[in-house]
Amino acid sequence: MEDKVNGLLIPEPEGELWYSCIECDFSTPLDRFLYACPRCGGLLRIEDKNFDRLLQVSPQVWREVFDRRRFLRIDALKGAFTFYELVLPVIPLEDIIYLGEGRTPIVRANEELSLLVGVPFFLKYEGLNPSLSFKDRGMVVAVSFINHLLKKDPQRKVLGICASTGDTSAAAALYLSYLPKDRVISAVLLPEGKVTEGQLGQVLGAGAVVIEIPGVFDDCMRIVEELSAKYEVCLLNSKNPLRIQGQKTYAFEVAQQLGWDTRGLVVVVPIGNAGNVTAIMEGFLDLKNLSLIEELPTILGVQSEHANPIVKWRKTGVYEPVKVRPSVAQAAMIGKPVSFPKVKRLVEEHYGEKFKAVEVSEEEIMEGMLLANRYGHVVCTQGGEAIAGLRRAIREGIIDREGKVFVVNSTSHQLKFLNFQQMYFQDAFPPEYGIRTEESLKNRPIKLPPDSSRIAEFLGLRRKNEA
Numbered sequence: 001m002e003d004k005v006n007g008l009l010i011p012e013p014e015g016e017l018w019y020s021c022i023e024c025d026f027s028t029p030l031d032r033f034l035y036a037c038p039r040c041g042g043l044l045r046i047e048d049k050n051f052d053r054l055l056q057v058s059p060q061v062w063r064e065v066f067d068r069r070r071f072l073r074i075d076a077l078k079g080a081f082t083f084y085e086l087v088l089p090v091i092p093l094e095d096i097i098y099l100g101e102g103r104t105p106i107v108r109a110n111e112e113l114s115l116l117v118g119v120p121f122f123l124k125y126e127g128l129n130p131s132l133s134f135k136d137r138g139m140v141v142a143v144s145f146i147n148h149l150l151k152k153d154p155q156r157k158v159l160g161i162c163a164s165t166g167d168t169s170a171a172a173a174l175y176l177s178y179l180p181k182d183r184v185i186s187a188v189l190l191p192e193g194k195v196t197e198g199q200l201g202q203v204l205g206a207g208a209v210v211i212e213i214p215g216v217f218d219d220c221m222r223i224v225e226e227l228s229a230k231y232e233v234c235l236l237n238s239k240n241p242l243r244i245q246g247q248k249t250y251a252f253e254v255a256q257q258l259g260w261d262t263r264g265l266v267v268v269v270p271i272g273n274a275g276n277v278t279a280i281m282e283g284f285l286d287l288k289n290l291s292l293i294e295e296l297p298t299i300l301g302v303q304s305e306h307a308n309p310i311v312k313w314r315k316t317g318v319y320e321p322v323k324v325r326p327s328v329a330q331a332a333m334i335g336k337p338v339s340f341p342k343v344k345r346l347v348e349e350h351y352g353e354k355f356k357a358v359e360v361s362e363e364e365i366m367e368g369m370l371l372a373n374r375y376g377h378v379v380c381t382q383g384g385e386a387i388a389g390l391r392r393a394i395r396e397g398i399i400d401r402e403g404k405v406f407v408v409n410s411t412s413h414q415l416k417f418l419n420f421q422q423m424y425f426q427d428a429f430p431p432e433y434g435i436r437t438e439e440s441l442k443n444r445p446i447k448l449p450p451d452s453s454r455i456a457e458f459l460g461l462r463r464k465n466e467a
């Protein structure tokens, strides 16, 4: 066993990765960027035609290899590429970029908070990635592949582009800005006024070209889809299946952090464009195929009532894009999720009743965020949405809590969405949100003169006994 583990620790390219269409039998080698099936327009996924080589190795050996890589002093294997064989086993280690992504902690939720939610649970802090959201997991893989192509062809130049509700662009701008400036341009398309100041600041700070258009995310997405179909650009949205490859590592890490025991596991995830939930389901499926885990987890997808096409589909069996209304879970405010066909297939073929979806109100989302942060956590509005979804699922009996382990995906950092916290504290939500605020959840600074006795008086301090 020891020899086998040592032989695998530092990997070399030996996958045979192909794009394959999920709708027809088209497939083609992964030697360039491709975002849709040239034959039928369907979504592409990445398939390793040499996957069976991985089955020659026992699950015990794989677990040991993945566990031990964290102790190596090799940057390339520290982040998403810890799971090299399951991510992008066709590029050499020296082409892999590492900016500190992945390996985010799983934190046990505060006990009082758990009582309020109705069940003990864990939070996985995706906001601790370098651009402060899980998007870095997918971006590092797509941009490492760009890096690989640039090295193979010294003449080549790249324009990376994405549509974004804020976090995809922050991740894309960060990772692209690490590549040579004379060969790589980063451009992002944002819906004007529907990205937070923090997110906009991240993209501007990284030096990306920022194009704002009127409309919502779905409008931006349509435009970058047209651009990537007609022009030489590299699309960095999760329609690009390399993004999905990277985001699978969330599932790999959850399994690893639970000691590869996924029995009774429930993963709670907010859904917007449905790239992340697709990646998470595919990731657990890879682990199951390799016998690294025994059981697929239950997936609980959460959406706002203001952007709920997946919940509606789950309820009625009919899928229809919806027109979104303003949502504080702005990063998930998407009415026409690009990856829906992948979700549908994964549910029909593998997850079945293990895929559940629940919707929550805007008010519940804010309360989820504010409460979690009051009890020692660092949670954004989408994380608040996921917590609110777990609370509903327990209360409504959508999930039976017995024998379960709940891991909630806290998808980004609180600081990215401070504007909504501020709107709550100042009662400044426009009526479309439908949010009634609660005094006990508000907070504001108190102005006092620079005088210790006045401050002591205000705080109600008792004088020390002078002996």
Ligand SMILES: *Cc1c(COP(=O)(O)O)cnc(C)c1O
Binding pocket: 133, 134, 135, 167, 168, 238, 270, 271, 272, 273, 274, 275, 276, 277, 331, 332, 380, 382, 411, 412
């Ligand atoms: C992108 C994003 C989501 C939604 O993920 P999808 O892959 O679009 O479903 C949720 N939360 C945050 C913080 C995000 O940035």
Ligand SMILES: [Zn+2]
Binding pocket: 021, 022, 023, 024, 025, 026, 037, 038, 039, 040, 041, 042
């Ligand atoms: Zn096709």
